[in-house]
Amino acid sequence: xxxxxxxxxxxxxxxxxxxxxxxxxxxxxxxxxxxxxxxxxxxxxxxxxxxxxxxxxxxxxxxxxxxxxxxxxxxxxxxxxxxxxxxxxxxxxxxxxxxxxxxxxxxxxxxxxxxxxxxxxxxxxxxxxxxxxxxxxxxxxxxxxxxxxxxxxx
Numbered sequence: 001x002x003x004x005x006x007x008x009x010x011x012x013x014x015x016x017x018x019x020x021x022x023x024x025x026x027x028x029x030x031x032x033x034x035x036x037x038x039x040x041x042x043x044x045x046x047x048x049x050x051x052x053x054x055x056x057x058x059x060x061x062x063x064x065x066x067x068x069x070x071x072x073x074x075x076x077x078x079x080x081x082x083x084x085x086x087x088x089x090x091x092x093x094x095x096x097x098x099x100x101x102x103x104x105x106x107x108x109x110x111x112x113x114x115x116x117x118x119x120x121x122x123x124x125x126x127x128x129x130x131x132x133x134x135x136x137x138x139x140x141x142x143x144x145x146x147x148x149x150x151x152x153x154x
Contacts, residue, residue, distance in 0.1 A: 027056060027112070028132030029151040041146035046119040048139040048152075054128055056112040115152045117143055127152050 115135050116126045127143065127150050135141065141152050 026130060026132075027110075028130035029153045030132050031130070036147055036149060039146055041144045044119050044121070044143045044145070046117040046125075046141060046143055048115060048135050048137055048141055049118050049124065050116040050137060051135045052114045052116075053131070054112045054114050056110050056128070056130060115141075117141060117152060119143065125150075 111131045112128055113131045113135065114126055114128045116124065118124050125143070129151055133152075133154065135152065135154075139154065141154060144151050144153065
């Protein structure tokens with residue numbers, strides 16, 4: 001019974017976090033927020049000097065911890081009776097909150113690239129973005145900047 005409760009609790013935790021964090025905004029060269037549409041962006045041209053794979057950390061919002069705390073608290077409350085149930089709920093909520101935060105960050109983490117570009121002006125810059133396009137050393141690319149966001153595209 002305890003094993004199936006643990007599996008059920010874990011399944012509920014993952015489902016809650018994925019459903020609540022599945023709408024994270026994109027960080028790739030092709031991803032635009034609604035606010036970035038119909039705005040002017042500066043375009044610079046350049047050549048890719050290097051490309052390096054990186055990991056982009058996942059989101060860390062109170063949603064994962066909160067969902068984990070709720071599920072952990074409910075699961076912990078089934079331990080014992082009376083004061084044991086209250087202690088179990090409190091311990092379950094704390095552990096569930098920690099686990100929920102870790103799961104949220106892991107589920108929303110993604111692969112990225114750090115692209116170093118030598119601009120036609122001679123300036124050397126590096127931009128990190130999601131790996132939604134493939135870049136090779138020597139590629140001619142566009143660097144678009146505006147509204148605090150910079151991206152590289154072909």
